[in-house]
Amino acid sequence: MTEGRLWGARFEDAPDAAAWRLGRSVESDHRLWAEDLAGSRAHADELARVGLLEPADHAAILSGLEAIAGELAEGRFPWQDTDEDLHGAIERRLIELRGDAGGRLRAGRSRNDQIAADLRAWCVEAASRLIGRLRVLQAALVDQAEEHVATLCPGYTHLQRAQPTTLAQHLLAHAWGLDRDAQRLADARGRMLAASPLGAGALAGSTLGLDPARYAEALGYDGVAANAMDAVADRDFAVELVSAGATLAVHVSRLAEEIVLWASQEFGWARVGDAFSTGSSIMPQKRNPDVAELARGKTGRVIGDVVALLTTLKALPLTYNRDLQEDKPPVFDAVDSLELVLPAMSGTVRSLEFDRDRMAASAGGGAALATDLAEALVGGGWPFRAAHEQIGELVTALEQQGRTLDDADPDEIAERLGHLDAEAVAELLDAAKAAQRRDISLGPAPEQVRAQLAALRQRLEGAHD
Known part of the structure; x- marks a missing residue:
């Protein structure tokens, strides 16, 4: 008697206890019971279609599977130590509930x-x-x-403040x-x-003439x-x-x-x-x-x-x-x-x-707006290489004095650069305006962020995935 095993007749000896413990998978595959029963219903229907199940046996199997589903859903299924896996346990229980009809279900399929x-x-x-x-x-x-569309914060690269x-x-x-x-x-x-x-x-x-397409249709x-x-x-x-x-x-x-x-x-x-x-x-x-x-x-x-x-x-x-x-x-x-x-x-x-x-106070802190200064010079005709070096030298000079760009007076920066006036420098060092200047489709300007929000809202509301 193999009970919850789906094989064994060709062996003279029962499984070794250690080998049985190694091979037994009920503790894991029991989670697939709903899927297994759905496949078994489809298989019973297909066996009936090709004439391998009499109507009485077909009905007995389906009602037995329904009873097993109830037991599993409610935690009443009588698992046994002889159940090797989920498939064997369900067949064993089906035979207990519906007799020989339960032994007909395995025809034409494999674990x-x-x-x-x-x-x-x-x-x-x-x-x-x-x-x-x-x-x-x-x-x-x-x-x-x-x-927080208008809430400023620093952006980071290398976990160092980079740009507002x-x-x-x-x-x-x-x-x-x-x-x-x-x-x-x-x-x-x-x-x-x-x-x-x-x-x-x-x-x-x-x-046995079973049609794979019918299984596929039945199971979606x-x-x-x-x-x-x-x-x-x-x-x-x-x-x-x-x-x-x-x-x-x-x-x-x-x-x-x-x-x-x-x-x-x-x-x-x-x-x-x-x-x-x-x-x-x-x-x-x-x-x-x-x-x-x-x-x-x-x-x-x-x-x-x-x-x-x-x-x-x-x-x-x-x-x-x-x-x-x-x-x-x-x-x-x-x-x-x-x-x-x-x-x-x-x-x-x-x-x-x-x-x-606190976030806004750190958004433009240090040299976070150095790139804006360099790009302003580029807008005035400078090669970016030269602008990059000019602003880098300015940042270094301020650091040597224990200061940063946001500590320096716009007049001082304008004088050092010689190509921007104080008013322009003050605007360039305004973190809020820096975010607004980045008015491109993927940037942080408020209108662009609102467009992102709208796109994501549309995805969330229309999500059928």
């Missing part, structure tokens, strides 16, 4: 095409869930940006990265739906895999999901890192809400941006999931190999991690309270 279909269908839904969650985070960034920009422009940079993540996940989902693997059997289909696929061997061996869809998830995690991590910096006393740009902060077990005064730190930390885990999955796949001969039992844990872990992180980061972003005055 190879079954698990490929189950995991693919799960990845389709996971991609949709991740898109929905990242859109919520994207909306939080857009809402914050809308409040606006907080809205900065926040929308993160929102656009998330938009690409949504596109990547939607693209991956489209390829998942393009190729149903059911009907491939172990690797060459069956001789757009088409059928072109090659049975590829259908059961392919895990590109899982790699694409986890890879897109890793890129998404990196984008979230970059945002999280900036929140950690902004909330520090050294920056003092933002305060994270109480609900998204934690304290210290020893230091009463501490207010830590732990949600952002945890989001940053989870990214390494998701990247590791990509590496784990690719390493499992890298040297597998066609078609199915038992190594593929290890394809599911990294997929589940990556999606689970992101589904934890995204809502928490959405709340964190919405909770941020920004110190507009």
Whole structure:
């Protein structure tokens, strides 16, 4: 009696206990029960269509599968230690509930095409869930940006102040990265739906007249895999999901890192809400941006999931190999991690309270407007090389005196340069006007930022991804 095993009659000895523990996958693949049952319903219908199931057996199988679905959904399914995997457990239970009819369902299919279909269908839904969650985070960034179209802040390169920009422009940079993540996940989902693997059997289909196109139609696929061997061996869809998830995690991590910096006393740009902060077990005064730190930390885990999955796949001969039992844990872990992180980061972003005055005070500080001076000289006919050197020498001379451009009087700068008057210099060293001067489609000028906001709002409101 093999019970929850789908093989065994050709063996004289039962599996060794250690080998059984190694090969048993119920603890992982039980998560695919809804997808497995959907495929089983479609298979029962196809067996009935070709005359391999009598109407009574067909009805018994479908009602048995419905009963099993209820047990699994409510946590009442009677798992047994002899269940090797999800497929075996469901067949064992179906036979318990419906007798010999349950033993007819396996005709014409293999665990190879079954698990490929189950995991693919799960990845389709996971991609949709991740898109929905990242859109919520994207909306939080857009809402914050809308409040800060005119809020000045420094832009950075190398974590050194570079040029003035606006907080809205900065926040929308993160929102656009998330938009690409949504596109990547939607693209991956489209390829998942393009190729149903059911009907491939172990690797060459069956001789029973089953129609792969009918499975595809019943389960909502757009088409059928072109090659049975590829259908059961392919895990590109899982790699694409986890890879897109890793890129998404990196984008979230970059945002999280900036929140950690902004909330520090050294920056003092933002305060994270109480609900998204934690304290210290020893230091009463501490207010830590732990949600952002945890989001940053989870990214390494998701990247590791990509590496784990690719390493499992890298040297597998066609078609199915038992190594593929290890394809599911990294997929589940990556999606689970992101589904934890995204809502928490959405709340964190919405909770941020920004110190507009502090940010504005540092926007044009130091030599942040040096480029504006150089470009003004270029506008007067100077070669940029000469203008760059002239302003660089001015910045150095001021530094040697312990001063910066914003400390110097416009008359002094005009005198040193000899090509700009004091009034022009004063306007060039105004951070707000510097942002307004950058009036190009992708720049920080208020009207351009409002155009970005409108474009993102349109994407969010019309998103059907």
